Amino acid sequence: MLVRLLLLSSVLLSCISNGSGGVTSGFVRNEFPSVDIPLDNEVFAVPKGYNAPQQVHITQGDYDGKAVIITWVTADEPWSNKVSYGLSEGKYEYTAEGTVHNYTFYNYTSGYIHHCLIDGLQYSTKYYYEIGDGDSSRTFWFQTPPPIDPDSPYKFGIIGDLGQTYNSLSTIEHCMQSGAEAILFVGDLSYADRYEYHDVGVRWDSWGRFNERSSAYHPWMWSAGNHEIEYFPYMGEVTPFRNYLQRYPTPYLASESSSPLWYAVRRASAHIIVLSSYSPFVKYTPQWEWLQQELKRVDREKTPWLIVLVHSPLYNSNDAHFMEGESMRVVFESWFCNYKVDVVFAGHVHAYERSYRISNTRYVSSGPAYPVPDKSAPVYITIGDGGNQEGLALRFRDPQPDYSAFREASYGHATLDIKNRTHAFYHWNRNDDGKRTPTDEFVLHNQYWGMNRRRRKLKKNHLNSVLSSLPLSLIF
Secondary structure, X not given: OHHHHHHHHHHHHHXXXXXXXXXXXXXXXXXXXXXXXXXXXXXXXXXXXXXXXXXXXXXXXXXXXXXXXXXXXXXXXXXXXXEEEEOEOOEOOEEEEOEEEOXXXXXXXXXXXXXXXXOXXXXXXXXXXXXXXXXXXXXXXXXXXXXXXXXXXXXXXXXXXXXXXXXXXXXXXXXXXXXXXXXXXXXXXXXXXXXXXXXHHHHHHHHHHHHHHHHOOOOEEOOOOHHHOOOEHHHOEOOOOHHHHHHOOOOHHHHOOOOOOOEEEEEOOEEEEEOOOOOOOOOOOHHHHHHHHHHHHOOOOOOOEEEEXXXXXXXXXXXXXXXXXXHHHHHHHHHHHHOOOOEEEEOXXXXXXXXXXXXXXXXXXXXXXXXXXXXXXXXXXXXXXXXOOOOOOOOEOOOOOOOEXXXXXXXXXXEEEEOOOOEEEEEEEEEEOOEEXXXXXXXXXXXXXXXXXHHOOOOHHHHHHHHHHOOHHHHO
């Protein structure tokens, strides 16, 4: 038993120390072409039946995980806004009514977009739901999370910068195989902004059908990236995020946010904060004011895992988008350290990178002008490697900075498998020639409950439970 404890301690220390032995992977993938899949491919197939619901996706609908927002599109007519749902397939005891609207973007007119909130759900329960009318109706299911509790286990998938290429398809299929119960998405959905005029809307539609294979069953927590801005003066379209906001709702009001672009949810044992890299965030702006209050609301006794999603990475050693997240880092990094955020996930850079726990908050007060080890700081992970048509960001800066633990220019996805209030297992999985290959993994030690004075409050079985579930590869 003592040997296992010592081995576990060495693993945990490796997660928070800033060694000089960061790894730049030399793996070179034989990638699928970074071009969008043709529209006539079966992955974009329109469901059978007149006016059948399509582009179905769900997201959390409240603050604590007892509600979902279901969204779908009918192409020809509004039809019913009703969702029928229940605990058995084909037996729907309950109904909920939603809203419907459509919009125009240049000369494109959308289908009829339905949003329906279903609330008052039971925790840890599988629900079946039906949308549409008659022979064109379709059925799906979703699983609600366990109750808000410090030891509720939960497995998140993490994806960013997805697009709709064959690489994107490989990423989403691999993530579906991972057992992830919900997806944390760090921005850049469809890459429809790489098209023009009518085709912009068409590629939003195709991406909705493409992603339905996952998002109709597992909730995706959305965040917006630069490719959602779609500022096109030459087309007369100058309202940022217009397509995105019409199609992908968030439960921002539940966290007292003034914008759907930044919000928070609690799910199982995690408190998840979503920020907007492309909305004002300096002092006194609405996003700054909201985050200041939201961090005060975090109760680590109930939700010990504090996770932040943002699109532009605060730390990045790739030539692509180098230092673009610096202004947000200057504004928010001290808060992340003070509130002991566990991990910050970002996208934007089309490669993978993980940092040690470091901060650069002391420079303004005569400290060093570079990142230094900081046990109060989060781990920063860039995962903008979903597979979009812009291709990989192949040029990492040399030499690898001391704060960078691991980096590789490949496509993939990650999972964060929370076991209890003290430990989570993190895995980054490379898309290796069409196969899911675990490539980077470590044990994430909770920042709040890892403190000595709080650790003493834990019962012995918490430590025993994590030891018994540790993969042998992490112990030996």
